[in-house]
Amino acid sequence: MSVLKPTTIALLLLSGSALAHEGMPLPVDNRLHAWADLRLRDGNDGEFAVPGFMLNGGPAANGLALAGSGIALQVAVPEQGLSAWLEAGLHGDHVHGGGEGLELEQAWVARHDGDWTLVAGRQFVTLGLRNASHGPAADFPEPSLAWRVFADGNLRDDGVALRHGGDGVVLGAGLWQGAFPAGGAGSDGREAASLHLDGHASLAGGRLLWRLSGLAARAALREDARYADGHSHDPFTPALPRTWFSGDSWLGTAGVQWTADDGDLALLGEVFARREKGSVRSLTQLADYEGTQSGVHVEVLWSPVARWRLGLRQAALAADNSLAGAGAATLATLTGLQTAGNPLETTLLVERRLDGNQLLRLQWTTTDQVVAGDSLLLQYA
Numbered sequence: 001m002s003v004l005k006p007t008t009i010a011l012l013l014l015s016g017s018a019l020a021h022e023g024m025p026l027p028v029d030n031r032l033h034a035w036a037d038l039r040l041r042d043g044n045d046g047e048f049a050v051p052g053f054m055l056n057g058g059p060a061a062n063g064l065a066l067a068g069s070g071i072a073l074q075v076a077v078p079e080q081g082l083s084a085w086l087e088a089g090l091h092g093d094h095v096h097g098g099g100e101g102l103e104l105e106q107a108w109v110a111r112h113d114g115d116w117t118l119v120a121g122r123q124f125v126t127l128g129l130r131n132a133s134h135g136p137a138a139d140f141p142e143p144s145l146a147w148r149v150f151a152d153g154n155l156r157d158d159g160v161a162l163r164h165g166g167d168g169v170v171l172g173a174g175l176w177q178g179a180f181p182a183g184g185a186g187s188d189g190r191e192a193a194s195l196h197l198d199g200h201a202s203l204a205g206g207r208l209l210w211r212l213s214g215l216a217a218r219a220a221l222r223e224d225a226r227y228a229d230g231h232s233h234d235p236f237t238p239a240l241p242r243t244w245f246s247g248d249s250w251l252g253t254a255g256v257q258w259t260a261d262d263g264d265l266a267l268l269g270e271v272f273a274r275r276e277k278g279s280v281r282s283l284t285q286l287a288d289y290e291g292t293q294s295g296v297h298v299e300v301l302w303s304p305v306a307r308w309r310l311g312l313r314q315a316a317l318a319a320d321n322s323l324a325g326a327g328a329a330t331l332a333t334l335t336g337l338q339t340a341g342n343p344l345e346t347t348l349l350v351e352r353r354l355d356g357n358q359l360l361r362l363q364w365t366t367t368d369q370v371v372a373g374d375s376l377l378l379q380y381a
Helices: 006-013 145-151 328-335
Strands: 017-020 024-027 031-041 063-077 082-091 101-113 116-124 156-166 169-176 191-203 206-223 244-260 265-281 286-302 308-324 344-353 359-368 375-380
Touching: 024 063, 024 082, 063 101, 145 265, 145 286, 145 308, 156 191, 265 328, 286 328, 308 328
Parallel strands: none
Antiparallel strands: 017 024, 031 063, 031 375, 063 082, 082 101, 101 116, 116 156, 156 169, 169 191, 191 206, 206 244, 244 265, 265 286, 286 308, 308 344, 344 359, 359 375
16 A cells, blocks of 8 residues: 655645746646644733734634634636635634634735736735745644744735746745735735745755745834734733834845755745834834844754654744833833843644645644743644
8 A cells, every 4th residue: 555755745735736936836727625723722821922022913812722724716727827716714813913703815816927927916925935834734833933923924915916937036026005014003004015036956855945035014003913902811911001013114034945855854944134113102102113123943844754744943033122212111111122032932843644635733832031831732634
C-alpha cells in the first residue's frame, strides 16, 4: 500500500490552482472547498499586551471552541485568462480587530495576460512570505507573534494588485482601502499601497524563494482594539481607556525560504522594520508619537517520516518609541509604547496528515515579556 508524503498531499491540495508568479496561487479549474478547525487555548483569558506596540485585537478565549470554519468557491476560465475566488468564514475568535461572526474573507477576480496578472477585490496583500497563509493552508495553525503585531495575523484588504513576472523575477504593486496598520474610526480605513519584488533559484538540492516587500499606510484614529467592546473575556476586569493612533506607518519586510526538492525540510527567515509617525490620543489626552519597531521570524519544518511533520518557530521583537506633549506620560502607560522589553515567542508543532483531506495538528506556544500566557492549540481540518 502506498503512503502519501506531506509534499505529495500538498501537491494534491493545490492541484486546482496554478502557482502563478512564485507562490501566489490562482485557480485553474472550478472547485468548492469547506473546512473547520477546533482550538484549545490555555492562557490569560482576553489579555494581550506586547511592550512597545499598539495592537489590533486580542487572543482567543480559553477552553475548547470552534475557532473557525469556512467555505470557498474557486472559478476559472483559462481560455479567457480569468479566475475568481469567493470565501466566507465563521469565526469563534476575535480576529482582525473584530468580533465573532461570519466574515467575507476573500472576494476577488483575476485577469491573466502573458506575464501580467491583475487581481481586484478583497484579497491577501502580497506582504512577506507568510501573509497569504491562513487557516489549514498555513504551516502553523496560528500566525507568529511577529505577524500578529505587524499585520494583525494576516493582512487582507479591498483593492487592486498588479504583478509582472519573467525570467525568475516578479514585480508587483497594490493599492488598498486601508486595513490595519492603516484604519480609522468606524473601521472604514483610509489608504495603503504595497510593493514587492520576488525571485527564485535552485540551491543545494532545493528551491530558494526570496521576497522584498513594503507597505505604506495612513491611519486616522486607528483604535487599539484590544480594549474595544467584545475583547474582554473577564467581566470582573475593567477595560483600560481607549486609545487611537493617527498618522503614517511604513512597514518593510525581507524574507527567504529554502525547501528541499523532496519537501522533507524547509527553512524560512523573515525580518520586519516599521516606522510610524503621528499622534496618539485618548478621550482626554494627546501626544506626538514617533516609533521605530523591528522583528525577526524564523521557521524550521521537518518531515522525519511519511505523513508526520515537526515544526519549530521563533519570533523576536524590539521597539524604540518616543512620545512628547502634555499627555505623553499618561498615554505611554495606556498604550505600552514606551514599555521596555524584548518580546520573544517560541512555538513547537506536531502535525499528522491523516489522508489527503484530513489534518491533525498540535501547537504549543510559550512567550517571554508578552502578556497573553502560554497556549496549546489543537487543530483538526
